[in-house]
Amino acid sequence: MTQYEKELIAKIQISQLVTDDPYTDDFYYKVFSLLNGKGGAGTPVSSTTSSRGGLNWQQSMLMTQKEGGRSGTLNISTHMQNQMQRLIEGRKQKPKGTSLALEGALGKISLTSVKNPKQLIQIQEHSVPSFAHLSQKKVLRTIEDAYVIVLNLEQLKRKPPADDEVEKWNQDFDENSKQLWSLLGLSEPVAYNMPHPLAYFLSYPKGKRIFPRVTRFLLLDQMIVLFTALLSRLESLDVCNLPCTANGEKPHEEVEIFMTNCLPPLVGLVSELPMHILNSCMRLLLERHNMVWLAKSKVGLAILTMFLSRAEILKQGGAQQGVPHPTESDLAVWTDYYNFLFGSLHTHFASIFPKTDPASAPVQSSVESASTASPQGRQTPGQSTASSDEVYLWQFLAALAVGATTVDHQKVLVSEVREKVIETSKRNDNPKAIANVNLFLNALGLGIDAAQLAAMP
Incomplete structure (x- = not known):
């Protein structure tokens, strides 16, 4: 048993002994007084008690309880409730000790219990960004939203505004551009120990294919921020974790999609960078x-x-x-x-x-070789x-x-x-x-x- 359980049981037992009139509530004392025909020490025998001399002690006890009525019981119950309430309040106000300092000791001894177990790892709670746990459904939804925003921007580009709608056109274009920038997760810095939304965005073929259309609506400074974020999260890209294909193997489809759609905008950006950047x-x-x-x-x-x-x-x-x-x-x-x-x-x-591995390379028959050869005697792509x-x-x-x-x-x-x-x-x-x-x-x-x-x- 814990120390708290021992104290609780002791308080329950002690609470049964607390009373305002111990001579009246003490059963053995009352029986002893009735059998001897006298009151206890400090408690004179009342006229009511003396008039009941012809009654046995059981009848006398019953008559005394009836005379006491319900008011005595209520007083005792109320007293018990008040006492337990004071015990509970005192328990709440008492600080819970987590360490014990002994005289002559060099340090403190930590106290452990069921409610205060020993902490093996100290973990500091911090706020987790909303994108830290992106599910596949959320990422695909983000890509779909990017498609919608890009279509809106392309529609605005195709239809120049009238003279009286220039301000509204600029407002709509800026609003869609800000939404697109926010979808990529580039509006605020992300710690290196947290996953980046851009890496999630480019982990799906649809995200790779929309990437060149997204970059058309980004400024040079925004492209540099995007490029640096991409460079710092290459380990999160699926295409960087796919090994090079060997002789005779089919190239990875994800890599080809990235090289066809994502690499050209980055090449155009790097071709404009000065040496210090x-x-x-x-x-x-x-x-x-x-x-x-x-x-x-x-x-x-x-x-x-x-x-x-x-x-x-x-x-x-x-x-x-x-x-x-x-x-x-x-x-x-x-x-x-x-x-x-x-x-x-x-x-x-x-x-x-x-x-x-030459042994794993596909071997063609003479008929297949003739069918795949070009008229000039060279091999097809x-x-x-x-x-x-x-x-x-x-x-x-x-x-x-x-x-x-x-x-x-x-x-x-x-x-x-x-x-x-x-x-x-x-x-x-x-x-x-x-x-x-x-x-x-x-x-x-x-x-x-x-x-x-x-x-x-």
């Missing part, structure tokens, strides 16, 4: 993600290639009109980021290629799916080779992908694969092409 985006990417993990996905390599290509254009003075030229400090910062990226991928360049999917891999390596800051970088690239280069160069039946290798070799500036490598013993 590009450095900020690159730093965010390097701090938030593991480069080895990112380089093994098609979308991750495409984003890295965008950054490398844009930086090389700015370094060579190819900035558009209105874009400031990079300063020396901006170029030095980019060099540090490039070296960090290269160092992160060192000894992992060969692993970004999908593993190919469907037969070179794997090689066309490897374009983004070779483009990334070519961008790294062009932006190499030292000769050691080029040596590392050549030594790590040497076997892959020779293997692809010997695939004379696939002109696209040969073109991919030539792209990488030209970026290195070695003055050699895939045909010469294939002719070497």
Whole structure:
């Protein structure tokens, strides 16, 4: 039993002994007094009691109770209720002790009970955003709302307002634009430990397909905010967690939808960024993600290639009109980021290629080969799916080779992908694969092409 239960039972027992007239309420004392024909100590025998001498003690007790009537019972009940009420109030006012300090002890001993168990983990309660627990139904509803808003904005764009309706047109356009911005979850910052609504939005094919139409109604500053939010949440995108397809495998449909619909607006944005904003985006990417993990996905390599290509254009003075030229400090910062990226991928360049298994590649009969061949003797696009999917891999390596800051970088690239280069160069039946290798070799500036490598013993 707990200490509280012991105290409660003791109070119940004591409450039965509390009375205003102990001589009257004491049964044994009253029987003893009746049997002896006298009152108790301190209690004189009344005339009523003495006149009942001929009655036995049971009849005398009964007569006394009847004379007392109901008023005595009510007084006792009321007294008991008042006493229990005082006990309850006192219990509430008494502070609950959670620790015990003993004399001579160095600290306090925590007291635990059923109502106060020992806390193993201290959890701080905080407000959870409404989008923290987005169900599939809510996300799909958000995408449908985005479609409706985009249709409204496109309708407003197609029908210019009359002279007397310009103010109302601007008000409707601004209101729809704010609603669209709020649906994407970009109106307020989101902590990194919380899921972002934009990642949920782009996790469904319908969200990916509406993305380019959404970006048409965003300003440049809003596009930068959207892009940085996307860079910080790449681990939440389904397309970044899908590995590269191997030889003979069908590309992932979700990846193709993202590359077709979502990547072009981002390429257009990166092509307009100055060097200092590009450095900020690159730093965010390097701090938030593991480069080895990112380089093994098609979308991750495409984003890295965008950054490398844009930086090389700015370094060579190819900035558009209105874009400031990079300063020396901006170029030095980019060099540090490039070296960090290269160092992160060192000894992992060969692993970004999908593993190919010749035994698992589909084998075609002579009849099937003749039916899939073109009249010029070349293969159709469907037969070179794997090689066309490897374009983004070779483009990334070519961008790294062009932006190499030292000769050691080029040596590392050549030594790590040497076997892959020779293997692809010997695939004379696939002109696209040969073109991919030539792209990488030209970026290195070695003055050699895939045909010469294939002719070497």
